[in-house]
Amino acid sequence: MRWKTVSGIFGLVVAVLILGATVFRALEQPHETAQKLAILEEKLSFLVEHPCVNATELEDLVKQVVLAIRAGVNPSGNPSNQTSLWDLSSSFFFAGTVITTIGFGNISPHTEGGRIFCIIYALLGIPLFGFLLAGVGDQLGTIFGKGITRVEKMIVKWNVSQTKIRVISTVVFILFGCLLFVSLPAAIFQYIEGWSTLESLYFVVITLSTIGFGDFVAGGSEIEYQEYYKPMVWFWILVGLAYFAAVLSMIGDWFRVISKKTKEEVGEFRAHAAEWTANVSAEFNATRRRLSVDVYDRFQRAASFKRKLSSEMGGPGGGPLDMSPVSPGKRTLSVSLGGDEYEGGGPHQPPLSLARNGSLFLNGLSPDYVHRRDIPIIEHLK
């Protein structure tokens, strides 16, 4: 069973991935084709405009330029007034992206020594950052918890239920955190970096979830930044990561609660179904037994009546007598099987003589039981 569940979940993940892939393809491929055509056009028009340049030379140059850009050297503009990608503050930023596992990639080491050092550095730094994140998250949680308890004390005076308080506190946490760690920084980035609202939001989410594509990097453009900008960004990443980790684990908990609740509900449903089935079959069996008892009882009464009559009148039992056994039986049936109205039909029959064992319960006409839907006790028969 457990492997089935795990493979089921795995299948679900694969399905989700495929779904995401098809959506991305549908959204992005047209854009990409348009870009491709545009740049090709650009290249052709450039070559046409400047006939002394041949295509291969141009391609060589472009290749070199692309490689240089990857190494962080920008060939356009005047090379003298460009800042290095590996000055202290940028290296600090790079080291930060490695340790937090964000890994933007707009800067990356190109020497063998740099790469080997990067591996060793990450091996030691990532667990260290993990500890730090745990600590910061803890502090955040404590600060927030204190605030929440104060708010909860206020709300308790209004006699709100415990679950509502929990829900309210979760919502407040998410909203407040969003404001502080997502909306505010997004607005700042929009202003300083010149991105659109969506791009800033996109950058914030991609960074704080440690995905870190690198197509947008705060502090990575050619703008003149203030001295405190990059350290502030780094600090925001640290605290924002703790917040995001908390939010993501909360979403994960919701998934688990939902799946747990679904399992519970399925379990409850199964229990109910079992109970209902048990009910129905019990009723059915009881009715069957009572019916057979009734039939037997009827025969007995008929037989004893006949004997009585034959002994009194010395003749065979008459027609009208045949009717009487039927109607009490019928009435018994109709009374016990679900409360159809008492179809007495004719006048009340006088209470027939009781069955041999003297139990009142077997006589469906006994007035106490006429209007009740209960199944009469049959244990006494045994």
Next chain:
Amino acid sequence: MSPLIRTCVLVAGIVIFYIAYLLLGALVFSYIEGPVEETLRTDLTSLKQQFLNQSCINASQLDVFLERVLKANKYGVSVLRNGSGHSNWDLASSLFFANTLVTTVGYGHTTPLSDVGKAFSIIYALLGVPFTMMVLAACVHRLMHVLTYGPLKVLQDHAGLQPRLASTVHFGLLLILVVLSFFAVPALVFSTIEGNWSFLDGFYFCFISLCTIGLGDFVPAEQPRQEYRALYKIAVMVYLFVGLMVMFLVLRTFHRLADVHGLTAFFHLPSYDDLAEDREPIVEKAEKEDTRETTKPLDPSSQVSYNSFGR
């Protein structure tokens, strides 16, 4: 010292140590990479100068052209050789992209260009990342029984080692096995398939990907003339997913090891058992519930209500 103050001091200490660590890294990177960058810069300037000397274009026109080319290149659109080459958004590549998104690796060699794509990425990531983490945790929980608890038992019962020694030995063996099969061998494979990757490049790629850093300077299956590209990409995806699982496993085993050696208690961190209980996947609990349900009696005669007088 009260425990609260102690934890605060610890956190402060870790923060200071962390800053120092970052500074150290910055210094070393700067020292190693700076000179190389300088050389590249001068090379490129001379190349550009050479190009300008022998042609009829002026510097500003070339700059404009190059900027456009580079902008396109940032999004994975190449201008070389008539732009022939695979699309970055065919099904296999999109799948690869979605995978890098939810595992938080995020190479960045292809990124969504359209606004709708960006918005969708946000939502997809917000839901997909915790979901993936949950799946990984569930799988790792299973694997732990096979790869950690089982061998540990064998080591302790049959080889008669003490718990501390057994867990250390086991961790060492596990580490060697993981490094060989998830770093060394794939690095060899990658360096063979990708023409211009050395063994170190392959190893560097494996490490950067499995730690979910994902710088994106090396991405497999992006060569212009790659055979079986789709299959290759999917194979890399599977490797990344399994590798991530194994990394989690190693991390958990290490956590347990630290527990046994008393390190976690020293640093006031939650012990392995606390975390394991919290994160125990639902599937375990469901089994116990199921077995309890099936033993519930269902036949009517055992139901008390039908035998009772009191109605």
